[in-house]
Amino acid sequence: QLQLQESGSGLVKPSQTLSLTCAVSGGSISSGGYSWSWIRQPPGKGLEWIGYIYHSGSTYYNPSLKRRVTISVDRSKNQFSLKLSSVTAADTALYYCARERDYDLVFDYWGQGTLVTVSS
Amino acid sequence: QSALTQPPSASGSPGQSVTISCTGTISDVGGYNFVSWYQHHPGKAPKLMISEVSKRPSGVPDRFSGSKSGNTASLTVSGLQAEDEADYYCSSYAGSTNWVFGGGTKLTVL
Numbered sequence: 001q002l003q004l005q006e007s008g009s010g011l012v013k014p015s016q017t018l019s020l021t022c023a024v025s026g027g028s029i030s031s032g033g034y035s036w037s038w039i040r041q042p043p044g045k046g047l048e049w050i051g052y053i054y055h056s057g058s059t060y061y062n063p064s065l066k067r068r069v070t071i072s073v074d075r076s077k078n079q080f081s082l083k084l085s086s087v088t089a090a091d092t093a094l095y096y097c098a099r100e101r102d103y104d105l106v107f108d109y110w111g112q113g114t115l116v117t118v119s120s
Numbered sequence: 121q122s123a124l125t126q127p128p129s130a131s132g133s134p135g136q137s138v139t140i141s142c143t144g145t146i147s148d149v150g151g152y153n154f155v156s157w158y159q160h161h162p163g164k165a166p167k168l169m170i171s172e173v174s175k176r177p178s179g180v181p182d183r184f185s186g187s188k189s190g191n192t193a194s195l196t197v198s199g200l201q202a203e204d205e206a207d208y209y210c211s212s213y214a215g216s217t218n219w220v221f222g223g224g225t226k227l228t229v230l
Contacts, residue, residue: 004165039221046124046223047209060217096166104172105154105213110165 002026004097004111012091012118018084022097022111029078030055035100037107038071038082040093048093052100053080087118123220124149124210131228132200140225142193142210148220150191154213157186157195160224161206169208170195197227205229 008020022036029036037052051061053071061069065084073080084091094115098107125143132138142149142157149155157170168177170186173193183198193212197204210222 046126047211047221049219049221062218098166104156104175105219106156106168106171107158107166107211108168108177110158110167112163112165 002099002109004099004109006095006097006111006114008095008114008116010115010117012087012116013120014088014118015086018082018087018091018116018118020082020095020097020114020116021079022081023077023079024099025078029073029080030075033102035102036071036073036080037098037100039096039098039107039110041096041113042090042093047096050082050084050095089118092116092118123214124212124222126208126210126222126225128223129226129228131230132197133230134200134202136200137196137198138200138227139194139196140208140210140227142195142212142222144191144193144212144220146191148212148214149188149193151215152213153188155186155188155193156211157184157193158209158211159206160209166209200229202229 003025005023012018035052035054038050068085070083094113096113098110101108155173158166160166173188174186185196207224209224214220
């Protein structure tokens with residue numbers, strides 16, 4: 001059974017960079033046919049897709065966040081990471097990592113999420 | 121404001137049926153048959169319930185069904201059970217490698 005687990009700093013100061021990692025177990029992050037996404041949910045609001053890294057290493061980002069987002073992969077550790085720069089209070093959210101299945105464009109496995117608060 | 125519009129709440133008694141709507145535009149729900157639904161019990165990982173508008177993944181009870189008409193997709197839960205009480209989110213592919221989600225619907229089993 002595939003499992004994803006987010007980790008990282010839960011408190012980030014405004015203007016700094018948010019950094020999160022998603023550890024994948026029970027399967028290889030290099031498997032073809034899948035991409036690895038970050039999705040977030042601000043308090044009281046809906047979900048927002050942030051971006052993903054394809055199994056080939058190509059990255060795609062939400063146009064609204066593209067300027068500030070970097071997603072990378074560490075195949076040796078079977079994990080992928082999110083960096084979001086120049087954060088503001090609006091970036092406070094529950095951050096999820098998820099696997100996207102390419103043939104039907106669904107997110108078939110998710111982590112439990114990690115809360116990141118932006119505050120001085 | 122979320123890209124897809126869902127009612128904030130829905131409810132039904134055990135055994136009844138409930139339908140949750142998800143309204144988008146021709147650029148997402150109406151333009152693609154890549155609508156999916158997720159069940160989320162707070163504190164747990166969201167779970168895929170419906171893919172490609174109406175397909176149920178293995179292990180999802182057949183009480184859950186999906187449909188779409190125009191720019192609106194729907195999730196119907198028949199024969200409501202206590203464990204169905206959760207938040208439900210719809211999602212749609214929106215082209216150009218982008219996905220949009222709904223604001224979520226809190227389903228209460230009375």
